[in-house]
Amino acid sequence: MSEPPSPAQQPDPDSRRAPRLILIMGVSGCGKTSVGSRLAAELACRFVDADGYHPAANIEKMRAGRPLDDDDRAPWLDRLNALLRHSAARHESVVLACSALRARYRDRLADRLPGLAIVHLRGSAETISARLAPLRDFLLLFFFIALGATIDVSTLGGNAAYAVMLSLFVLIGKPLVVLIVMGAMGYRKRTGFLSGLTLAQISEFSLIFVAMGVSLGHVDQKALGLVTVVGLVTIAASTYLITYSHQLYLLCEPLLGRFERAGTPREPHDTTTPHQTSHPIILFGLGRFGTAIGRRLHQHGIEVLGIDFDPAAVNRWRELGLDAEFGDVTDPEFISELPLSQAEWLVSTVSVHHTGLSHEDTRTTLIQIARMAGFKGKIAVTSHHPNEVPAMLEAGADWVIEPFQDAADHAVDVLRDIKPSENP
Known part of the structure; x- marks a missing residue:
């Protein structure tokens, strides 16, 4: 009686199957790479991150801070489609992680690939925001380093007066505007005051937009220097405003009553809750x-x-x-x-x-x-x-x-x- 063949001699069951072509899609931070790499490991197949297949022209454009358009993505998607078709021809399974969310992008990726399985990952805004926050903070460091290395320091002194006026407007005028608007909308004075303090700075996106304008020739270097100084001053000052926001509110509370509309419907600070009832x-x-x-x-x-x-x-x-x-x-x-x-x-x-x-x-x-x-x-x-x-x-x-x-x-x-x- 012959012995059964050893596992090494048995044919691989996957060799008799059609190759598995899986496309994992989703917004940044939803876990495409984590899920895709784990799935590829379970299937014992190749994992491909689509971001590594951008043409050199796309990489240079993204490095310059300019977004990609459909014409830029076309050769990238064609390259990924060719990779999938080549793997299918060789009966090789592939898991591809890609953020091409639009329907026409998916159609281009799936061209002549009837067996392509598409997985769309979703997540709550809070979860994705929490996942992206460390990456955002890490990349911001390099953005400010690059910005400081390219700025012309000699242009900063000539804009000192404008920088002071704009910084005061952002630190004082902006919270005041927020306080007035939120009071008119029916929010309490405390909510309006604290919300205004959290907005008492220009964001890093202001610097990004101005830097893009300089790279395109729409804005001169002096404007970039002015916005950079205002950004540094307001971001640094607002850090302390936010840290000591509750103490500042107690100091300013007697002056804030005029900004609170009588009967605040949006924030029902209801005093009818029976404090007389014991709540252990x-x-x-x-x-x-x-x-x-x-x-x-x-x-x-x-x-x-x-x-x-x-x-x-x-x-x-x-x-x-x-x-x-x-x-x-x-x-x-x-x-x-x-x-x-x-x-x-x-x-x-x-x-x-x-x-x-x-x-x-x-x-x-x-x-x-x-x-x-x-x-x-x-x-x-x-x-x-x-x-x-x-x-x-x-x-x-x-x-x-x-x-x-x-x-x-x-x-x-x-x-x-x-x-x-x-x-x-």
Whole structure:
């Protein structure tokens, strides 16, 4: 009786199949490279990043800061199509990651490739923004280095007077305009003031646009120098304005009442919430997780006061018959007005996204503000990453809620009690 052939002698089942041609598409930051490379590894095939196949002319154009048009992308797409057709002819599977999102781009890539499978990756704006923020901060460093290396320093002194006037307008006039507009729209004075401070600078995009104008010959070098000085001054100054925004608000509050319209419909700072009712738990963050906690506590007869910065979330909470207030977890004045003396627990379910250099952890801010306001009870915060737990405990949290870990532990407790079925 002959022995079965060894695995090395057996024919590869993939050799009898048609090649797998997979195109993974999506916006920047959605995970095309991560998913594509992992998929290629699972399929034991080649992974191709489309960005590495741009013609030299496209690379030079992008390096100069000019966007590509359809004529620029045509040879790039044809090159990728030829690569896929060549792989198909050789019965080789390929996973291609490409950001060509328009339908005509996909049609050009799929030309004469009837077996091409297209995967479109999607993600929430918050997730993609959080993924791109570190890359943005990293690339901004090189942008400013390149900008400083090409600027003519001799042109800066002649624009000093204009730079001072424009900087003062951006630092003072721009927040004032924002405050007036938001007050007219029905927002509270605090919201308008803090929003204005966050906009008290010109962005890096202003520098990019002016630099593009210089490269195209539409703007002279003096204008670039002027905008650069204004950008440096306003970006540096606004950093301190944002850092000390709450202290500045307390100083300016007596003067801001005229900018607040009576009866602010957009921000219902409702005083009808019964503080006379004892709330042993104050819950910050009325999203899905926070709402689930609040409803279950209410079912057990425990009164909960919900806090959220989203008026829609506050209204949804009230429609459920629960007490809720509109407020900002990072506002010391608002936190001090809460019935902290009646509460035993402060629970934060607010999602925290690490967004690069400008990131602020609202959980540690809540802990600090609550303790400064004299809260003597316990504080619980939510974390989706186990490595954050020690830092949260060190910051003063009494309990760190881990939704995913807790759910996994509960699932294990249920599943381990299942007895294996006995085979007859």
